[in-house]
Amino acid sequence: MNITATNRLNLLLANKQQSLLKDGLKGIEKESLRLSEQSFIAQTPHPKKLGAALTHPYITTDYSEALLEFITPPFADINKTLDFMQNIHQFVYDNLGNEHLLATSMPCGISGDESIPIAKYGNSNIGQMKYVYRKGLWHRYGRTMQAIAGIHFNYSVPETLWPVLHQLEGSEQTLAEFKSAGYFHLIRNFQRQGWIILYLFGASPAICKNFFKSRPELMAQFSEFDNGTLYHPYATSLRMSDIGYKSNNQANLNIDYNSLRGYVDSLSHAINTAYPEYEAIGVKIKGEYQQLNSNILQIENEFYSTVRPKQIIEPCEKPTLALKRRGVRYVEIRSLDLDLFNPIGIDAIRARFIEALLLSCLLHDSPEMDITDFKTHNTNQLTVAHQGRKPNVELIKDGQAIRLQDWANDILNNMQAVCDILDENEAEDYYNQALTEQRKLIANPDLTPSAQILAKMRAEKKPFAHFAEGVSRQHAQNFSAQKLNVTDTEKFIQMVLESHTKQQEIETHDTLSFDDFLSKYFSQK
Template sequence: MNSSNRLQILIEHKQQSLLKNGLKGIEKESLRISDQGFIAQTEHPEQLGAALTHPHITTDYSEALLEFITPPYAHIDQTLDFMHNIHQYVYDQLDDEHLLATSMPCGINGDLSIPIAKYGKSNIGKMKHIYRKGLWHRYGRTMQAIAGIHFNYSVPEALWPVLHQLENSQDSLDDYKSSAYFDLIRNFQRQGWLILYLFGASPAICKNFFKSRPELMAQFKEFDNGTLYHPYATSLRMSDIGYKSNNQADLNIDYNSLNGYVDSLSLAINTPYPDYETIGVKVDDDYQQLNANILQIENEYYSTVRPKQIIQPCEKPTLALKRRGVRYVEIRSLDLDIFNPIGIDANRARFIEALLLSCLVQESPPIDADDFSTHNSNQLKVAHSGRKPGLTLIKNQQAISLKDWANEILDSMQPICDILDANETDNHYNQVLQEQRKLIEKPDLTPSARILAEMRTSNQPFACFADNISRTHAENFTVQTLNSSETKKFNQMAADSHAQQTEIENNDTLEFDDFLHKYFSQQ
């Protein structure tokens, strides 16, 4: 049985309810901004815990770029409640700083104004810092200060053995699961441009973003003296802006199987790249990057969706996938929702869940390098000009209007939404589907259009608009406090994380060079 029959066979055997209650987790990045409106130069606040070891509050690229991580929950309201509590706790601890509500950074005063994150003196802490130094030399720091939402989703575990049996699969259950996850991933690569159209919220950029590379400003139109934009842009965050390295454009990562994916990604991690060899690895006894290969580690590969497995301490992600298969998928194409204090709402999350399940049950033929190039081209077109009237994309080697294809995708999601709403008191999934249909018909309702409209109405450059709305969100948190029980939990997590970092540092036995060699030698 192939994947085109998945939904049909589940319905025929009255097993479609097994599609409900997949686990949903969220990772959200936000820049700390000083009271003067610039990226904070202060270290990661000690009271928040150790960024190396805290399970829910860490840093991404920069010392100023906070990352909040929820546990995965079956009910999205629990996930969002946890994210709200993280925000409230952080605001209870911050002094004279606030979180930037936008994906595109403001308050930049040149590339070096973005402090690279530090993780202490342990070998793993040094490795994380040096990896970020490598990203600086390869792409510049400014690009790494862009923030986003990562939506983590795992298909309900109870579904797998039933589907495995109903499809008469000859693979082991683990291999079957991984194969099905790659079916989902390929379909998301085909259809994921829709996320940028519906939820993209980065149509404009501060001119200061290009302070280190002013020659790139010519690509854009001027919105005002401080702002560049594209009139019909949806998500410039997901476009190709600012990348000075094209090394990843030629990578042929295989998404047709788990083994193919692991092997092709591993090849990139082990293949030297001349431009990076010029930078050097260890210069005057000081590491500039982890290695001079196309990718230093797996996470350097920028993609809209990643297959994921929970890693053990110091385990390579590709090895975790190889050993234990795919555990969940990470969707990486979501901009921060500037109009929401925590950057995402339940409707957005429900829509993505329904889309991912739709991608799972649809037929998903293999893709080749040409297909992958087409998918990337579609995404870039939507990122730069997704709201342009009459915009066409390429589907199955044929031109199709964005509007027609979007409606086709929403139509294909209808039965999934019906299943997810079955026996519930509210038709949340159907409601969110109808809301998105309105955005297809009226592009002015999209977040990207609303942002530009509000900037025009208020006569504000992007930096002012972003900072004002960020301060409004901050005020909403500062007039409240987290309840004592939750505060106690977060205080304990912070204390535990500091203790855990100290323990890791005290237990290091290898010299860093040996640690790095051992890490990359894992088989």
Template structure:
């Protein structure tokens, strides 16, 4: 290693000293990407999720998010990010074979919507679990409106190599169980990411402008923005308005104080939010004329309603609550949720970006991560909002440990600490792709005009295009690319078989339901009693 010891975290030093740095390589990376289906009229699609794509309820890789028109593509996890991107590209090719005249919007912020009622809520069939997913989305509509739910993003899933945890446990002489040690390590990663996660918004934010149609259901918000042109509002120095407070933030969630200092604390605090009644939602009612309006009237209906930049994850069994899965089997991976779709990339992300993110997450795992206080979270949130709204503003300062620091100075410090990690990840690779990805982002730190957000605004300005025209033109270019690069026959057959199996599985679930929907919900939420009890 050619780096000074001051750049090394204690964990990385121990791994290097014992010749175990190779255990950092080969962590699994998966991607979940949302895309709004747009009809040939340029408006959000009103058609059902194409049956040829399979069942949105049971397909492992092709589903829907909030809206029937919001497709979500999910890759399996791969050790090589290039394989993850390739699989995501294959999913796009298969989808485009069955979209007809529709296209996938390549931008995060929606266009082609005409108020809340234009956004169809996703449906999942007649089974109890399918009805629950639909009712949950109805609850989101009543609580936050549908328009905000049509915003699309990319979630980056990462799990550290399994051999890393026992090695670190041994090197640190930890007496904790391996599961507890692993959970503590992941929560340390999450806390460190919360401290510096604003850098993702600066480097990769790609939502600096919004169609005026976005505000039809909430016109009062328009006064917060400047006018870019007749159809577009924006902040001149914005990076990621998707991650600002125009959408996912809500007053009740701002005061939840979810605990990220330990797995038990996280499960307990999230459980409290799911079981605490909220007067404003009680006014909505759970049922109206016998029809469910929401799953319950608590602060959160279920765990997924809590919006955060990163989630600790465990694969849940059918009908199992996510917090119960975490309590029973610990953490399996983390889900980073702060990536915008990059309209300049055909699938919204590329391998270089994925390598940078992997190195950043590993760096967060390797550095010390003291517990956080509610005051700390308030600072992190303020930093995120500052970067989301004004990240490219010359001289912008953030709050680092209670002291002001220029964004570019702090960003350079973060990238400096990533160098040793990138060097380790590059070992044995002739082209040194991780160091190359880091070098690429150093240039973006020094020159804000290279950020996707600046490039979007410069392109829109140069072409005299409102955001909607720019987004639709770019998305049509993506569509032409995928239609001109078709799947090979073997891969196409595999996806067709997956679609057919998913449809059959949905039919099996619907035919096997024995409980009424009321009883099904009662049983589902009865798990809360088990979560509240000691392990």
């Protein structure tokens, strides 16, 4: 075995405990824009046949009423996770009528902010809060960028690993403290190396000109691919560039990733600190809420980052409070574009690579970060997003310039030992296969999804919108040609019915006014 890892991995190997790295839980969240038969963003409400967006555990909406979000439970076997996502898609298509799902991350079929309907969640206080939050995002950033779709990869380190590492390292922390510290260790390394996700899997090198209808001043920074498309020749993931959450207040936030307490305190500070630009918007005008508050962040979810520490929240519990009370349970990786060539947006090869990368981040040294480090990581991400396939493009590592390909090969070499362990005693060496596939993309940028998309657009002489729509309709036809099996269909129908009932119960049992509800929510300690 080619071991290049540091003490943590060597400890496991020396004590023959490396098998504990297997069977971490993997869950996936996938957003997809719902399009009409005419290929415009759907103006219809969230379909009742799909359940209540507020309460359905697996089918909901993100920012827009037309932006569906599918959520799988976490499974140790990634194939089960992907099978569940496949079943969600099939059930949705069985009940979607003449509409279909856009296969790309960057939206098409939109025409300015007003064409994007904000998601609604009923009359309950929590439903109103979700709506007002989205209304606040509109006033702060515009609606168009909120229609961008992506994949969130949720990963939980095997629970049996933590007590063994805790003992082997002789930690004086409690096990709960050690576990949370371990997750932040992983997060810091992912922030250093996460740009590699954009290079390998970025699939948004081009954008419809209509995307800029509400912000035409941004168009000048792009080249013209054709009459309907803007792009950067070497872009990988414009979704993850500064055309999205481009906000001076977020750019200057100094969120602490060195400890759970530091993270909670710094994020809470942003949620409780007024911001003059948002004060000018107003919170409640003529009795109608425009945003939840006028602070730097309305709530935790407004802070956009490539990775988040997560804990399952109780009803109406603040995410920072859940973390403070129960520590980190899993991490959410947010930098994945939709794989438009895959009907469900992601495959097992990518998922296995990401799992191995996250374990490598956990096992290797992870020095604490300061604001300079954070800015460097952000700069690297933007470089890769805009020009990651440019020949000899350089990033900054430890204060020094380094070729992207050289650093990428270092990252993959450091993952080798983890992949070997995950493949031990298995029928197939799936993790090594995933690693080998990505080595090809590092050696040849033309093989990356972003390059393939541009090449196909050129070969077919299609603007981005027409190309994306063609792929999307092919996926729709494939789903329409089959049906979900009876057993799973009945399960989903039951979940739909239960979700509608649960929403009605929540609305019926509300006793507080919305003003009092918000006051109580934000006063939680």
